[in-house]
Amino acid sequence: MRPRLQLLAFRQTGRRCFSGRLGSDSSGPNPRFLSPSQDGKLASLANLFQRYGLSPSQSPDFLAKNRFLLDASLRDTERSLSILSSLKIPNELVVSVMGRCPGVLEHEFLRKWEVVFREFGFLGVSPAGIISTLQFSRKFNVGPERFGSLFKVLKGLGVRDYTYCRILEEFPGVIAMGESEISGKVEFLEGIGIPKAAVDGVFGTFPGILGLSVEGRLKPLILEFRHLGFDKSVARDEILREPRVLGMELGELSRCLELLRTLKCRETIKEKILRGGEFKAGFEVKLRLDCLCRHGLTRRDAFKVLWKEPRLIVYQIGEIERKIDFLLSDMNYEVECLVEVPEFLGVNFEKQILPRYNVIKYLRSVGGLGDPVGLQNLIKPSTLKFYNLYVKPYPECEKIYRCEADEAEKQHPVGLWKLFKPQKYPQSKDDAENIKSFMELGG
Numbered sequence: 001m002r003p004r005l006q007l008l009a010f011r012q013t014g015r016r017c018f019s020g021r022l023g024s025d026s027s028g029p030n031p032r033f034l035s036p037s038q039d040g041k042l043a044s045l046a047n048l049f050q051r052y053g054l055s056p057s058q059s060p061d062f063l064a065k066n067r068f069l070l071d072a073s074l075r076d077t078e079r080s081l082s083i084l085s086s087l088k089i090p091n092e093l094v095v096s097v098m099g100r101c102p103g104v105l106e107h108e109f110l111r112k113w114e115v116v117f118r119e120f121g122f123l124g125v126s127p128a129g130i131i132s133t134l135q136f137s138r139k140f141n142v143g144p145e146r147f148g149s150l151f152k153v154l155k156g157l158g159v160r161d162y163t164y165c166r167i168l169e170e171f172p173g174v175i176a177m178g179e180s181e182i183s184g185k186v187e188f189l190e191g192i193g194i195p196k197a198a199v200d201g202v203f204g205t206f207p208g209i210l211g212l213s214v215e216g217r218l219k220p221l222i223l224e225f226r227h228l229g230f231d232k233s234v235a236r237d238e239i240l241r242e243p244r245v246l247g248m249e250l251g252e253l254s255r256c257l258e259l260l261r262t263l264k265c266r267e268t269i270k271e272k273i274l275r276g277g278e279f280k281a282g283f284e285v286k287l288r289l290d291c292l293c294r295h296g297l298t299r300r301d302a303f304k305v306l307w308k309e310p311r312l313i314v315y316q317i318g319e320i321e322r323k324i325d326f327l328l329s330d331m332n333y334e335v336e337c338l339v340e341v342p343e344f345l346g347v348n349f350e351k352q353i354l355p356r357y358n359v360i361k362y363l364r365s366v367g368g369l370g371d372p373v374g375l376q377n378l379i380k381p382s383t384l385k386f387y388n389l390y391v392k393p394y395p396e397c398e399k400i401y402r403c404e405a406d407e408a409e410k411q412h413p414v415g416l417w418k419l420f421k422p423q424k425y426p427q428s429k430d431d432a433e434n435i436k437s438f439m440e441l442g443g
Contacts, residue, residue, distance in 0.1 A: 042070070044074055045063060048074075054098065072106070079107050080110045087114065097134070104138050110134075112143070113137065120148070124162065133147075135172070136176070140173075142176045146175045150174060150177070153183075154203075157182070157183070157199065158197065160200055163204040169207075171207040171208050174210050174211075185214065186199055189202060192222055192235065192239070194236060194240065201240075202239070202246075206243040206244045206246060206247060208247055209247070217250070220250055221248065221250060222235060224254070225279075228254060228257065238280065242283060248283070253286070256282040260274075260282060260285060273310065285313055288302075288317065291317050292305060292324075297339070305342045305345070308342040309342035311346040312345055319349070323344065323345055337375050341380070343379050353379070355400065356378055356390075358400045359400050360378060360390065363394065363397070368394060
């Protein structure tokens with residue numbers, strides 16, 4: 001389609017979008033028919049936004065939802081986008097913030113924040129941190145003047161610039177907090193034995209602590225730890241090791257410990273789980289429950305998966321997420337399948353999941369499978385059984401299956417017999433004569 005025809009099509013789409021979405025709005029002028037000046041401005045805004053990554057199909061709907069951009073100066077909108085670029089915000093984040101909080105594009109608002117960020121030399125704040133701060137500021141009408149005063153308060157408490165940046169990235173709501181609220185968190189930490197020198201590390205690892213109520217959340221949590229049998233020193237050491245334990249819900253650690261005490265697994269696995277103590281193991285359970293829930297499981301189902309497959313507690317979360325992503329995106333299964341086949345998360349990805357999946361995928365593509373192979377039939381059979389069913393009858397699958405085929409055929413590690421073979425020593429002349437004499441006497 002030629003450029004002029006594209007522009008005409010966009011204008012028609014824009015008119016339909018405006019008339020359909022905003023025609024019933026009695027607070028503003030009836031936009032059913034755009035004036036020539038608005039018509040031209042609509043096209044100019046669309047071209048401007050496209051330079052920053054907003055697709056032509058998204059522009060009409062976006063402008064229909066945010067009419068203030070038509071009323072604002074086109075030059076100011078362009079300046080706003082330039083400010084975001086000067087703050088080193090990538091285009092994809094610009095498009096994202098335009099969709100979530102388009103009010104950030106107001107020029108006067110952005111100009112004030114640009115001055116503040118430049119005054120503090122950006123402090124090393126990441127683009128995501130800048131965007132989250134701008135969004136919070138706009139949404140809750142918190143001015144940039146809080147930025148400087150808050151920085152001085154945290155600096156006085158021993159918080160480093162790097163930690164301040166982390167706080168802005170993870171918990172931008174800090175800019176709306178008063179000095180007494182922040183000091184209260186420091187006093188709480190000192191009260192449970194955390195030295196002031198370690199406060200910076202706690203804030204940097206778990207910025208969300210600043211948003212938790214001391215009386216309503218943090219103190220009851222410490223009290224719960226004591227009721228579970230962990231004294232003050234144990235709780236302090238665990239918080240210093242992993243400050244995120246302060247983000248646990250009330251009663252959450254209790255449920256995690258209950259799961260641990262009812263596990264039915266090999267003793268070696270249980271020893272690995274409890275190697276760092278019950279408190280640490282309980283928190284590791286919480287992290288893996290959160291991981292499973294993030295991918296779509298209910299809390300109840302996540303508990304079931306973890307109870308059936310305790311090996312997950314000692315696996316790295318990154319490895320668990322890798323398997324779930326492969327299950328959802330490559331294998332096209334639903335996450336609920338894990339409740340029935342939790343072993344999928346417990347087996348080795350390279351040695352079992354990937355080779356077996358590649359074999360089934362190939363056989364499915366050439367019509368070599370009669371009945372559909374579900375996740376249970378893919379994972380639960382032993383190595384030998386899977387090999388005999390899906391690899392041995394098809395020679396072309398040998399290369400796909402790789403090393404597992406050899407292991408399945410031999411059923412024993414290569415060269416194991418050599419470990420039990422007696423060591424051979426060189427025979428001397430005397431040994432030969434002795435053997436000859438022995439044979440003659442026996443004869």
